Amino acid sequence: MYFLGIDLGSSSIKLSVLNAETEKCMASISVPDFELEMKAPRHGWAEQEPEMWWQYVKEGIAKLKEVHQIEIEKIKGIGIAYQMHGLVLTDENLNPVRSSIIWCDSRAASIGESIYNKIGAEACQEQILGSPGNFTASKLKWVKDNQPEVYAKAKYMMLPGDFIAAKFSGVAQTSTSGLSEAALWNFKENRLATEILEAMDISEEIIPEIVSNFGKQAIIDKEIAAALGLSKDVQINYRAGDQPNNALSLNVLNPGEIAATAGTSAVVYGVSNTDDYDANNRINTFLHVNNTPEEKRNGVMVCINGSGILYQWLRKTLSEDSKNLMDYDKLNELASQSEIGSKGLRFYPFGNGVERIFNNKPAFSGIEGMNFNIHQKTDMVRAACEGIVFALNYGFEIMRNVGVEGKVVKAGKANLFLNPVFREIFANTTNTTVELYNTSGAEGAARGAAYGYGYFSTIEAAFKGLECLEKIEPNATLVAQYQEIYQDWKKNIK
Template sequence: MSYVLGIDLGTSSLKGILMSQEGSVVTTKSANYDIDNPKQGFSEQKPVIWVEALEKVLTEISQEVSDFGTALSGISFSGQMHSLVVLDENNTPIYPAILWNDVRTSKQCQEIMSKMGDRLLEITGNIALEGFTLPKILWLQENEPKVWARVKKIMLPKDYLGLYLTGNIHTEFSDAAGTLLLDIEKHEWSKEIADTFNISMEVLPELVESVGQIGTVTTGIKDKFGIQNEVKVFAGGADNAAAALGVGLIDEEIGLISMGTSGVVSSFESKFTNYDGKLHFFNHTVPQAYYSMGVTLAAGNSLNWYKETFGQGKGFSELLSDVNTVPVGSSGLLFTPYIVGERTPHFDSKIRGSFIGISATHEQRHFSRAVLEGIQFSLRDSKDIMESAKGKTFKYLISVGGGAQNPDIMQMQADIFNTEMIRLTVEQGPGLGACMIAAFGCGFYPTLEEVTKAFVHYQLETFKPIAKNVAEYEKIYQIWKQVYSATKNLSHQLVDFNDGNLK
């Protein structure tokens, strides 16, 4: 028996999943940690807490699994994207990691787009947003010049754990793509971008494929956790890329719908496609491949807000129990899930959500269904961009997250997307993708396709579009799409009024 370990470094916790080489879960462990918010808009963590969390997880796994120390063959990672880690000449962090959800860098984003414009899209496939790494570097240069002067290497969070385990500094293409410093088509750091913003190429880590080996576990780490054999360590992937691999997104005819706090629509891409900034575009964990990604900022978050605000103490099951008694289109009631702004396709931080078409005949069940439909309509925006730009139709979509647990939502997705929907037997998240990378890297399987067959399993039950519902949803979706432009000016005025900026 040989094991692989996937380490998923999230924003609020680190999870470890130990799997056999045949693809079965042996055990999972996790450790939580906090986010520091020293100022409004700031979101930081000290990298040492990630190491402490990893040590806790490794200790618990080694204590539970008797042959862990002799059967562990490979380790890989998935991790939160974009967050900036800066090291000095001793590979010691010299500033808290600035996280992906930190929004202090609006000014720097404007500077990047002013200097690079369309050229940034041509090189990186993305526009500058506060979450990306490059704006954080510019902020550090401007606001902490003494710190920046000491920086010898920049890293992404999961790669700091790779350094801890192996003593080596690397990153891989899926995470590097989220920095706005990678030429994603040439698979190399962009000297043009680095030079434009006075970033030495020397501070950028060596690039490897996600499945590339970055070293072996050091003797000191092996002794600490009772590991007796040589353990190979592989680069891994950004969390979204690893999650895409972990659900089997390795074919252009397959798409992924993820309904968590935010909503994500992902598509496998075999070659570079310029979506004009309407979608995120990154390198995949699959070598020489990519994935596109659209984001609804408040998917599950909208549903949770609705439950907490109007649910009268009901749980989700009770609140949504009668949505199937409401006709398609919620009897003329629409909801837009823009309660925290929106990402795809509008990139508008000041748009706000709305219920449109409220009448005296509407009951709570209509509002419940309208919220669900509005979330799916927003996700469809991303799917439609992918299909129209590529001239393709998805054969089926894999649904994960909260929506995949509800048959009514699954059928709603099938009807609104007009695509067959499938779901996993068990969801393991990005950590499963990390395990798959390690299994391939260790040579347990000849291809990632073979790894997918062994590690990823789907339920037999699928949800197919109902023709009558598809036709009705097409009509209501065309109306729903008009709500953004109809409410944009009003939303912006209301936000400015609330912020005291309305003149």
């Protein structure tokens, strides 16, 4: 019995197939072979075409069958992880009425702030544990106010993963955790946050059917199944935003457990059993994937937008030939050739839209302390790694102030966590043990689908095959050294 996991990112789409009987991942692929197109019609905007995502999902399934020889007709369930906070608007036939406004688009930040002020800080924080900020609800309001002719065509508001699920099933749905990611979940009363919609003058009719994260959400459309070569009985059994799903992939499910990732953006995500929030709205709280009315599980998250995208920028900038870019292993090697502290060079990785840790406002970004007689590209790369971790630690401090902390951080051995220098900086700056695992978001989504289907009786059972590949322990001497450098870095935060 096989289960398909799909991880819809903004740079690529990853697919994994799990053999539930052996509990092993049979194949994992990424499509396309280049980074997905991201449109920026104006400064601070970021959009992608939802139909492009669907096209590459279909190509990925075909590749699993034709290249990897996977018997895809044995797939029983599908799990979908997706880039959070995006807005997809479709008509009644599930055709997009505009491009998706994705997670790193900043245009709606001022709208979120105005709604927050309209409702009132206390009421808003009590209901959605923060501000609408730049989340999906604010983007929906932006479309209503600025593109009324487009909004008039919209029947459903969905998140990116909801759209892919709908393309499989022909049914528009969203999830409870998805609504919390959109700033549309009332934590106090465990329901849709109609107060936010009312403040935005938006009818709740635009919200599709609400389903749980796990379970029989929908069955594949027969015509889609035939076109893709899948069984007509395939179910959609799981969906979640990429960061809650990353935590699931690492078996991070209970209070005190922490997950991290450093892809396009960098994230620290801790599990809590209380409705805590930061009074200054610098961190995010969502329903975690295993939240139930009987057992509260929230995910408290700090996100830095300029992580892997900064590393991509360095790769392009430092390469001699724009058509023959240096590989990331070379970039990691350059970082290892500089010393701790990067000879006084400080990098501020806040160049990819507004930052939540600064209350959805742009922050000081760039390089400080550059000396043309001293610094080389090795120092620049290491300073970038240090800056990304320092920015995460800045958010980690905020999380600890609301009671979310732990001494072990789990991460997949991927992206920046492939870099030994980055791992050492992270462990010693945060003073935590870093555990690296052999997993991915797509594999986690496949395991989530297997649990949602009912193959595994518990979530924990779905992840008992998870293997820790490496542990990085903090060193007391290095912890003190990095703390001094971090405090110096923090002086320039604006």
